[in-house]
Amino acid sequence: MLTATPTRRTFLQAGAALLASTALPTLAFAQDAPSGGRLIVAADSEPKNLNSAIVASNGVFFVASKVVEPLAEASFDGKDGLAPRLATAWEGSEDGLSVTFRLREGVTWHDGKPFTSADVAFSALNVWKPLQNLGRIVFANLEAVETPDGATAIFRFSKPTPLQLIRNALPVVSSVIPKHLYEGTDIAANPANIQLVGTGPFRFAEYKPGEYYRLTRNEAYWNKGQPKLDEIIFRVLPDRAGAGAALEAEEIQLAAFSAVPLTDLDRISKVPGIEVITKGYEALTYQLVVEINHRRKELADLKVRQAIAHAIDKKFVVDTIFLRYAAASTGPVPKNAPEFYDADVPAYDFDVARANALLDEAGYAKGTDGRRFSLKLRPAPYFNETRQFGDYLRQALAAIGIDAELVNADAAAHQQAVYTDHDFDLAVAPPVFRGDPAISTTILVQSGIPAGVGFSNQGGYANAELDAVIAKAAETIDTAARTELYRQFQKLVVSDLPLINVAEWGFITVARDTVLNVASNPRWAVSNWADTALQS
Numbered sequence: 001m002l003t004a005t006p007t008r009r010t011f012l013q014a015g016a017a018l019l020a021s022t023a024l025p026t027l028a029f030a031q032d033a034p035s036g037g038r039l040i041v042a043a044d045s046e047p048k049n050l051n052s053a054i055v056a057s058n059g060v061f062f063v064a065s066k067v068v069e070p071l072a073e074a075s076f077d078g079k080d081g082l083a084p085r086l087a088t089a090w091e092g093s094e095d096g097l098s099v100t101f102r103l104r105e106g107v108t109w110h111d112g113k114p115f116t117s118a119d120v121a122f123s124a125l126n127v128w129k130p131l132q133n134l135g136r137i138v139f140a141n142l143e144a145v146e147t148p149d150g151a152t153a154i155f156r157f158s159k160p161t162p163l164q165l166i167r168n169a170l171p172v173v174s175s176v177i178p179k180h181l182y183e184g185t186d187i188a189a190n191p192a193n194i195q196l197v198g199t200g201p202f203r204f205a206e207y208k209p210g211e212y213y214r215l216t217r218n219e220a221y222w223n224k225g226q227p228k229l230d231e232i233i234f235r236v237l238p239d240r241a242g243a244g245a246a247l248e249a250e251e252i253q254l255a256a257f258s259a260v261p262l263t264d265l266d267r268i269s270k271v272p273g274i275e276v277i278t279k280g281y282e283a284l285t286y287q288l289v290v291e292i293n294h295r296r297k298e299l300a301d302l303k304v305r306q307a308i309a310h311a312i313d314k315k316f317v318v319d320t321i322f323l324r325y326a327a328a329s330t331g332p333v334p335k336n337a338p339e340f341y342d343a344d345v346p347a348y349d350f351d352v353a354r355a356n357a358l359l360d361e362a363g364y365a366k367g368t369d370g371r372r373f374s375l376k377l378r379p380a381p382y383f384n385e386t387r388q389f390g391d392y393l394r395q396a397l398a399a400i401g402i403d404a405e406l407v408n409a410d411a412a413a414h415q416q417a418v419y420t421d422h423d424f425d426l427a428v429a430p431p432v433f434r435g436d437p438a439i440s441t442t443i444l445v446q447s448g449i450p451a452g453v454g455f456s457n458q459g460g461y462a463n464a465e466l467d468a469v470i471a472k473a474a475e476t477i478d479t480a481a482r483t484e485l486y487r488q489f490q491k492l493v494v495s496d497l498p499l500i501n502v503a504e505w506g507f508i509t510v511a512r513d514t515v516l517n518v519a520s521n522p523r524w525a526v527s528n529w530a531d532t533a534l535q536s
Contacts, residue, residue: 033516033533035228042243042255043234046209051193052175053127056134058257058284058432061172061526063213063234067110068177068198071101071120072170074283074435074522081283081522082167086115086176086199090167096160096477101153107222109178110203117153121145122179124155127187133454134439135173138165140474160475162482168436171283171523201227201530210236221530228517228533240384244268247510253534254511254518256525261384262323265508273513278325280519281506283435284526285334288317288326288389289444290500291418291427294461298373299425303362305497308426309348310355311396317503321388326505331494332441333486334433334504342487345494355400364401372401375425378418381411386428389502393428420452422460431455433504437486442470445498461498 045059052064075083089102107115124145128135141161146154181192196204202215213234217227235252237243243259246252248271260268269276294300314328327335331345364372379390394404409417417423434440443449447462469492473485511518516533
């Protein structure tokens with residue numbers, strides 16, 4: 001029998017690590033919220049491809065999620081943390097070889113064509129599995145999608161595939177695109193990747209490079225009474241410092257993803273009519289990670305990696321770099337993923353003396369100049385915090401005799417250097433935990449990842465025991481057994497330190513208090529905003 005809604009972990013709020021002055025979002029019952037109005041939002045980037053079925057990233061989802069819908073979305077109060085979207089129910093077979101989806105009926109694409117199971121089958125087999133950055137992992141063993149009728153899609157797998165993984169991944173990997181616009185085309189180059197056609201509450205209306213994206217109300221949306229807004233304008237403001245000023249001047253009404261710098265939050269929270277909101281990112285936990293190139297002789301030594309871990313003052317990082325809008329990490333699974341999180345792992349307390357002793361034991365004595373050896377350090381350029389941590393790490397390493405050469409580069413050059421050319425010794429990265437370790441976390445430490453895959457193990461680390469646990473979990477359909485394997489996974493990672501997890505954080509939304517229903521789900525910034533409204 002098909003269950004009414006899927007299962008997923010329960011989300012914990014991360015508010016304990018945040019400043020006490022942070023405001024709660026303005027909420028209203030969706031049916032009572034006023035309709036109409038234009039919401040103007042800050043956007044700090046312009047993705048070249050807006051098709052979230054191909055590029056499952058927050059920068060793409062920010063705009064595309066209002067137009068293109070997934071099978072399910074994250075929820076604070078839905079069963080096990082999910083709410084139906086294009087799928088209303090689903091069930092996995094006992095042998096793990098199939099998942100049956102019951103699809104929503106009466107849904108139309110923005111061009112008027114009917115949405116059917118054929119669209120889901122096409123998206124899964126032609127886009128999610130072969131092309132999508134995360135879907136390649138989740139749907140690696142998908143071999144067929146049967147469509148016995150327009151409202152049923154049966155996914156068939158060549159190997160047992162855990163329903164736990166599929167359901168946890170649905171919000172991020174299952175954006176459905178229209179078969180009739182993509183079939184027989186070069187999918188990656190299809191103009192609909194920018195001029196989006198979806199089933200969501202908003203239609204894609206206009207894009208002016210360097211200026212804005214404009215979305216308009218879908219009058220034929222399947223969820224009657226939604227959306228509340230007439231229009232959403234994503235105004236391109238690449239300078240993050242400008243977002244706060246634009247909010248104060250009422251030129252925009254909302255800035256998500258910490259577009260307002262952390263250093264400005266205390267001041268702007270005191271401005272009448274502006275709210276600082278920490279909720280709404282619980283399913284988008286960013287992790288501050290030190291990536292390690294194990295091809296380097298010194299870094300292949302566990303004692304050296306342990307020394308580096310002991311040299312990092314996580315409390316300083318959380319308090320000073322993140323201004324307490326973060327929490328110290330214990331390992332590769334964040335605390336706000338209680339379905340998998342295990343605190344019973346080795347700890348590397350800040351201890352410079354211990355770090356120096358470990359390096360001495362490893363045979364790397366200090367020279368007359370106080371230096372043991374030199375490393376090339378590349379901090380990711382994506383956020384102020386990753387760049388600032390790079391500066392801090394250089395100083396922390398100097399305190400234990402390691403001379404780090406700081407190499408800064410733009411995003412494209414950084415990704416090429418780290419994930420293709422392996423031209424780094426240490427790198428600072430901000431990977432995202434997306435609800436299940438198999439979606440975007442095991443790839444950080446699993447061996448055999450080909451060069452060129454971003455946010456993956458490009459440091460040459462290989463551990464047969466860890467690889468075996470990852471492989472076993474990928475085919476374990478019993479939820480309790482699979483969860484236990486990922487607890488083992490955490491212990492192995494923290495014990496052997498293929499990388500070093502330092503901190504974990506969610507982003508901040510700053511909005512005018514006239515914006516209603518902000519942060520109404522754990523992926524709010526990248527969800528459909530169908531219930532978001534403006535107080536008249």
